[in-house]
Amino acid sequence: MLTGMLATSRPHDPARTRDRVTQLSTASLRRVIDPDLDFDLVGSLGDGQVLPDELLSIHELPEFASLTLEQRARLSREEVASIVESGLRFEAVLMAGFSMEIFRNDDLTDPEVVYSLHEIGEETRHSRLFSRLLSQLEPTARNPLSRWRWVAAKIIPRILRRRATLDVLVLGGEEIPDLLQRKAAEHPDTDPFLREVNRYHRGEEARHLAYARAVLPSRLAEAGRVDRFLVRHVVPRVIHMMFDTLVHPGVYATVGLPTFDTWKRANKTPSRVALRHEATRPIVASLMAAGAMRDGRLTKPWRELAGVDASGQPLA
Ligand SMILES: [Fe+2]
Numbered sequence: 001m002l003t004g005m006l007a008t009s010r011p012h013d014p015a016r017t018r019d020r021v022t023q024l025s026t027a028s029l030r031r032v033i034d035p036d037l038d039f040d041l042v043g044s045l046g047d048g049q050v051l052p053d054e055l056l057s058i059h060e061l062p063e064f065a066s067l068t069l070e071q072r073a074r075l076s077r078e079e080v081a082s083i084v085e086s087g088l089r090f091e092a093v094l095m096a097g098f099s100m101e102i103f104r105n106d107d108l109t110d111p112e113v114v115y116s117l118h119e120i121g122e123e124t125r126h127s128r129l130f131s132r133l134l135s136q137l138e139p140t141a142r143n144p145l146s147r148w149r150w151v152a153a154k155i156i157p158r159i160l161r162r163r164a165t166l167d168v169l170v171l172g173g174e175e176i177p178d179l180l181q182r183k184a185a186e187h188p189d190t191d192p193f194l195r196e197v198n199r200y201h202r203g204e205e206a207r208h209l210a211y212a213r214a215v216l217p218s219r220l221a222e223a224g225r226v227d228r229f230l231v232r233h234v235v236p237r238v239i240h241m242m243f244d245t246l247v248h249p250g251v252y253a254t255v256g257l258p259t260f261d262t263w264k265r266a267n268k269t270p271s272r273v274a275l276r277h278e279a280t281r282p283i284v285a286s287l288m289a290a291g292a293m294r295d296g297r298l299t300k301p302w303r304e305l306a307g308v309d310a311s312g313q314p315l316a
Pocket residue numbers: 091123126205
């Protein structure tokens with residue numbers, strides 16, 4: 001039954017996938033950037049507010065109006081630190097997943113192995129830059145959710161064995177920051193160094209997204225029952241949680257606001273919901289294009305995550 005629902009409307013074409021993956025490896029080779037050596041990336045953040053008001057998570061809540069300029073600056077630095085920290089942790093999980101895929105592959109000359117090594121190389125380089133950003137931001141917020149990290153550490157290795165699940169999670173973990181970074185990079189009031197970091201990271205992530213999309217049809221075609229179930233029902237919930245926890249509740253305490261109450265309300269503001277929809281609709285589009293679910297059969301957690309109908313079309 002599950003197999004039927006996950007019909008591969010566009011059966012995967014191994015030759016085309018190999019060509020695309022080889023192209024991406026060539027593109028990565030041509031653009032090796034080390035953020036500790038590249039002229040534009042060795043700088044540091046300025047003082048004060050690093051993100052404009054409208055890109056802060058609580059700018060639509062009434063209490064935002066009473067924050068002083070200093071508090072807004074503080075909040076912006078804490079929010080960026082929270083996003084950077086979740087990005088660094090997500091990339092660590094992604095690298096673990098890719099490394100295990102290499103280990104399990106019988107053919108180490110497979111273009112997917114070679115590309116994975118390029119991607120891991122890029123992730124390690126920009127992760128070093130994220131670590132440097134964190135030391136410049138010096139966040140003081142305590143993340144109340146971090147006490148559950150041991151639960152995630154137990155579950156993650158089990159999820160990483162499922163290749164379709166890993167691939168769709170990677171799409172989620174890369175589409176969301178891509179949109180946030182595009183908005184920050186395009187805004188004139190974003191800190192100039194942060195803008196440069198965002199531009200560099202988006203360039204590398206564009207290839208990673210292209211790879212995740214290119215291999216999705218083959219991952220779905222090879223997926224077992226559990227993997228398919230996870231893709232349809234569990235992954236959208238994990239991505240929803242990833243989005244909501246990008247800015248963790250502890251951040252709000254640094255400007256004297258309640259933690260969980262502010263966090264819950266912030267994630268329900270119209271701009272935050274619109275941002276979630278905009279960031280996750282491309283994932284739904286990739287799933288539908290790869291035939292993950294039949295037209296009209298998109299599952300409820302995906303519909304709620306992206307604000308789309310059962311065919312993946314945006315709701316008004
Ligand atoms: Fe990355």
